[in-house]
Amino acid sequence: xxxxxxxxxxxxxRCLVVGGGDVATRKAAMLMRAGAxxxxxxxxxxxxxxxxxxxxxxSFRIGTYSADDLDGAVLAVAATDDEAVNRQVSADCRAxxxxxxxxxxxxxxxxxxPSIVDRSPLIVAVSSAGKSPVLxxxxxxxxxxxxxxxxxxxxxxxxxxRGLAKKTLPDTNARRAFWERExxxxxxxxxxxxxxxxxxxxxxxxxxxxxPARVGEVYLVxxxxxxxxxxxxxxxxxxxxxxxxxxDRLVSQPIxxxxxxxxxxxxxxxxxxxxxxxxxxxxxxxxxxxxxxxRVCRLKGGDPFIFGRGGEEIEELAAAGIPFQVVPGIxxxxxxxxxxxxxxxxxxxAQSVRFVTGHLKEGSPELPWQELIHEHQTxxxxxxxxxLEHISRQLIAHGMAADMPVALVSQGTTPQQKVxxxxxADIAGKVAGSGIHAPTLTIVGRVxxxxxxxxxxxxx
Ligand code: SAH
Numbered sequence: 216x217x218x219x220x221x222x223x224x225x226x227x228x229r230c231l232v233v234g235g236g237d238v239a240t241r242k243a244a245m246l247m248r249a250g251a252x253x254x255x256x257x258x259x260x261x262x263x264x265x266x267x268x269x270x271x272x273x274s275f276r277i278g279t280y281s282a283d284d285l286d287g288a289v290l291a292v293a294a295t296d297d298e299a300v301n302r303q304v305s306a307d308c309r310a311x312x313x314x315x316x317x318x319x320x321x322x323x324x325x326x327x328x329p330s331i332v333d334r335s336p337l338i339v340a341v342s343s344a345g346k347s348p349v350l351x352x353x354x355x356x357x358x359x360x361x362x363x364x365x366x367x368x369x370x371x372x373x374x375x376x377r378g379l380a381k382k383t384l385p386d387t388n389a390r391r392a393f394w395e396r397e398x399x400x401x402x403x404x405x406x407x408x409x410x411x412x413x414x415x416x417x418x419x420x421x422x423x424x425x426x427p428a429r430v431g432e433v434y435l436v437x438x439x440x441x442x443x444x445x446x447x448x449x450x451x452x453x454x455x456x457x458x459x460x461x462x463d464r465l466v467s468q469p470i471x472x473x474x475x476x477x478x479x480x481x482x483x484x485x486x487x488x489x490x491x492x493x494x495x496x497x498x499x500x501x502x503x504x505x506x507x508x509x510r511v512c513r514l515k516g517g518d519p520f521i522f523g524r525g526g527e528e529i530e531e532l533a534a535a536g537i538p539f540q541v542v543p544g545i546x547x548x549x550x551x552x553x554x555x556x557x558x559x560x561x562x563x564x565a566q567s568v569r570f571v572t573g574h575l576k577e578g579s580p581e582l583p584w585q586e587l588i589h590e591h592q593t594x595x596x597x598x599x600x601x602x603l604e605h606i607s608r609q610l611i612a613h614g615m616a617a618d619m620p621v622a623l624v625s626q627g628t629t630p631q632q633k634v635x636x637x638x639x640a641d642i643a644g645k646v647a648g649s650g651i652h653a654p655t656l657t658i659v660g661r662v663x664x665x666x667x668x669x670x671x672x673x674x675x
Contacts, residue, residue, distance in 0.1 A: 217344040218327060226250035229287045233280045233304050234294035235260030238318050240267065242292045245328065247271040256284045257295065282307045290326075294318040321345035330355035334367035336374065363452060369398070369406045376418055383422045397421060399456050400510065401432055401538055407449070408540065431505035433532055435525050437518040437544015441467045441629040442554075445545045453542065457512030459504050461497070465516025465654060467629060474512070494524060498531035505537045516654075518546040522572045522597050546570075548595040551627030551656045555634045556666045564661040565593040573598025573606065582606070584613040593660035599653055604643035610659070611639055620663035625651040636663060 228251055232243045235257030243253045244267060253273040255264060260275055268275055276284070280300050285291060285307055293304035293315070305323035308315035317323035321344070329340035330351045339358055343351040363369075373394070384390040397403065397418065405414035434453040439445035446454075454460065454474045462471060464484035471480065483492040483500070492500075504511045519525030519541055532539045548570055552559045559568040567589070571582060573596050587594055587610065596606065603623070611617050617640040625633045631652070637645040639659070 218342060220329065220340055220342065222338065222340075223249070223290075225289070227252055228289045229254060231256065231284055231288040231291040232294065233257065233284070233291065233300065234296075234318075235264055235275075236294070236296075237261070239292075239294035240264040242294050242316075242318070242328070243267065243273070246290075246292070247273065248333075251290075254284070254288070256280050280304060285311060285313065288313065290314045290316075292316045292318070293323075332358050332362060334362060334364070334370070337366050337370040360448065361451075363407055363448065365407045365409075368411065369403055372406060372411065372414060372418075373398075375415075376422075379419075379422055393421070404432070404538075404540060431508045431510060431537065433501050433505050433511045433513055433529075433537060433539040434542060435513045435519045435529060435539060436515065436542040437520075437523070437546075438462075438466045438470050438514045438516055439545040440517055440547045440550030440627050441470075442550070443467070443469045443473055445550060445628060446470065446473070447542060447544065450542050450544065454512055454514070456510060458509040460512045460514055461500065461504075462514040463516065466514045470514070474514075478512075494527060498528055501528060502531055502535045502537060505532070505539075506535070515544070516547070517550070518544045521546045521548075521570060547597060547627060547654070547656050548658075551624040551632075552595075552658065554628045554632060555622060555624050555658075556668075557622055557658055557662055558665060559593050559595065559658075559662065561662050561665065564591065564665070566591050568593040568595060570595045570597065572596075573602045581609070584609050588614050591661075593658065593662050596657040596659065598655075598657065600646060600651065600655055603646060603657065606657075607639045607643055615639060615659075619659060620661060622658045622663045622666065623651070623655055624658070625653070625655040627654075627656060634666075636666065 225246065230246045230251040230253050232239050232246070232253055232255045235255060239255065239257065240261055240263060243255060243264060246253050247267065253268065253271070255268060255273065255275040256278065258277065258279055260277065265275065280303065291304055291308050291313055293301045295301055301317045301320060301323060305315050305317050309325065314326045315324060316326055316328060321327065327342055327345050329342040332339040332355055339362070341351045341355045380390055380393070384393055402414050402417050405417060434457065436450045436453055438450065451473060457475060457478055459479045459481060460474045461481045461483055483497050501511055501513060513528060515523045515525065517523060525541060529539055529541065548559065560566065569587065569592055571587065571594060617638065619639045621637055621639055621642040623635045623642060623646055633651055635642070635646050635649050635651065
């Protein structure tokens with residue numbers, strides 16, 4: 216290890232920054248964020264740096280650096296483009312045993328600034344020991360995307376309970392187990408959802424219970440239309456903490472591969488017209504698993520609240536008093552439209568868009584045809600191939616132009632995506648010979664014509 220990572224408390228400590236340009240401004244800003252009292256010395260100081268100093272109780276001296284500027288400082292940064300000055304600052308600091316950083320000159324530094332992810336009070340610091348600051352920054356960016364924004368709040372609230380935790384759980388192992396459970400369960404979820412008061416109450420109750428009951432919960436998670444890149448950060452986090460994953464046919468394998476490896480996977484897929492697991496049984500399954508104290512991730516294709524029967528599942532959970540949360544996902548209409556180059560609305564062609572399911576409840580009447588006929592409305596039909604011919608015929612019979620453009624997107628957003636474009640009159644025929652696979656989504660409307668213009672980036 217070339218450097219020891221430590222976290223310095225600089226509150227109200229004097230730090231010297233030598234230099235008055237862009238880089239000096241960034242370093243000074245970082246020191247001020249840490250509560251330091253910053254003093255800047257340079258012959259020229261940027262106006263923006265002067266403003267910052269004024270607003271953070273800092274000070275400055277216009278002039279050339281001299282060793283006296285180090286008086287009272289606990290740390291110094293040299294950020295000038297004058298090599299001789301940089302060397303002098305470094306040498307003076309070493310003589311006084313002060314930590315020193317010289318920008319872009321690792322050899323002159325006794326410490327380096329890491330790339331940081333700031334979720335104060337939680338801070339992650341990444342350093343390449345000056346070997347590749349860009350690599351460190353890229354790693355930082357990856358961490359940034361995987362650490363929930365509310366981690367700082369979470370750490371702060373845990374801090375409030377440290378005293379109580381020590382008192383009620385004097386045994387270190389018991390305390391650790393307690394926090395591990397809460398930080399991956401209901402307490403953390405309440406904080407992420409912004410329900411901090413409830414989170415505190417939950418913790419108080421957990422401390423009060425001598426043998427805290429393991430509370431299970433259900434995450435109803437929208438997994439998007441297929442491409443794993445379209446998952447939300449929250450979806451991914453919950454997929455990685457769940458004990459059990461209950462999924463169906465629409466959830467693609469690459470997405471399942473992102474779930475916690477040692478989770479139990481339960482497939483409750485439904486193939487059209489033979490329902491492997493009836494909905495009522497799925498509802499009961501979720502209630503039972505959560506009742507056993509498990510964290511259950513119910514993974515659904517697209518968005519759980521769009522033709523996903525998510526409403527029915529949480530109704531049952533609510534009735535059983537099981538905590539749950541719903542994570543929205545990118546619905547097939549948005550995903551397929553974007554990946555096929557078809558905007559669902561457009562100022563010139565469609566001022567509204569209507570999502571319709573072709574999977575009707577058995578015994579349901581036909582679709583409300585008349586309502587679907589609007590020149591300036593895009594129709595998105597969530598349905599398989601079987602109804603396509605019937606629907607096209609009905610739309611024409613109820614007054615839609617036979618030359619209305621139609622696009623059928625199969626396995627949208629996945630590497631197997633295929634798009635067949637036609638009109639109401641000929642789409643069924645075109646699709647018949649195309650060897651297309653489920654799932655398929657049908658987009659009807661003038662916006663489909665834009666595909667030729669907007670699809671340049673997606674060859675298929
Ligand atoms: N909750 C889901 C929809 C479930 S209904 C969502 O929000 O997307 C199931 C229908 O969604 C399928 O019959 C099909 O019409 C459509 N669908 C889902 N994923 C799809 C995909 N990747 N490509 C095309 N259609 C899809």
